[in-house]
Amino acid sequence: MLQTNLTHITSEEQFNEILQNNENVMICCGRMGPMCVPVYEIMEELENEYTHVKFADMEFDIPAAHVIRNLPECRSFTGLPFTVYYKNGKVVKATSSIQTMEQVTTILNEEFGNNE
């Protein structure tokens, strides 16, 4: 299990449940590597601010992670983590590799509206 304070998605059922129960979802799928850790930390920082977004992580190497790994939007990705943004269960944006706070908040604001 990833060593973060985020909600951990460990099964396909849980993944589907989260998408069904939340309009706006950001899932970061990775390992505990140097490119992944900064993204988890950004998500932890934003969790209290963006209360209208559900933040979760998922281990890249568990079988259930195929729901992220095999997305068409992630087809060209060669860098962990794969970060995927869902609105009403549909993928609206996906990024590969490390992202900055600014890059993440820009996507959140554009896709889900800002926190105010």
Add this chain to the structure above:
Amino acid sequence: MRKYDFDVIILGGGPAGLTAGIYLSRARIDTVILNEGTVGGQTVLTHQIENYPGIENINGYQLARTMKNQAIKFGCEVRSNVKVTAVDFQGKIKTVEINNKETYKAKAVIIASGGRSKTLNVPGEDKFKGHGISYCATCDGDFFTGQNIIVVGGGNSALEEAVALTKYAASVTVVHQFDHFQAFPHAVKEAKENPKINFIMESEITEFLGDEKLEAVKIIDKKSGEISEMKIDGVFILIGYIPNTEKFKGIIELNEKEEIIVDEDLRTNIEGVYAAGDSIHKKYRQITTAVADGTVAALNVIEYLNN
């Protein structure tokens, strides 16, 4: 209600900044750490640390997390992923503005802003990050199984990672700008003896090409000036680190490598402003040396505040 007045502001949350935070907070000095990136700094780049005294084996993330928790336990406030937008170190009270809207004040500052991976800064580099370009072999090596890749660099990291990447890749080409390597002889020997590794010396990548993902690179031969195109599946850029000191240019004294100049007590040229860790001028950059710097800076700041 967020608090903005402190005794000490520490800029940076790597091992130097966190250690200073632990020492200062434990001494009941009101301290805040403002960190632009991830807590732990370059430490989180290290998967296994085996030379940190007292701990046989730990990953960088866990070590950094433990340091952060120690600092917080003693009362240190830690804010990560903020953007430092202005600093004013003149006068008795120093100010640091973050995110263009919040201003922190303190009697002393410790700059522990660390360093970051160098980029090539050539066309296509941003576009193909995560789509063929990587800065972490351990993280992304397995995406290139059976493929042909380039490692850019000639230091220890580049050659050690080139060898590690041969576990996955069909071939690894090391592209290096000089005619010799900066890596230790044993690392050079190991790379040269590996049949999957070949070398293009005195050459540099000038452009990354592709559509949705990286497909080729342009390489210039520095001796002849000739530019050639090479089809490639992935490029790992491992060309060292630069200090994060841009925002202190013209404010505190830096050397020609843009490292902060400090005295033996880790004082900068401005009274009440100290510096520690990878951003200062020094020979060895290790977690242990950063921790030592953080300790020395914190103890000197305590003395400064008492006087």
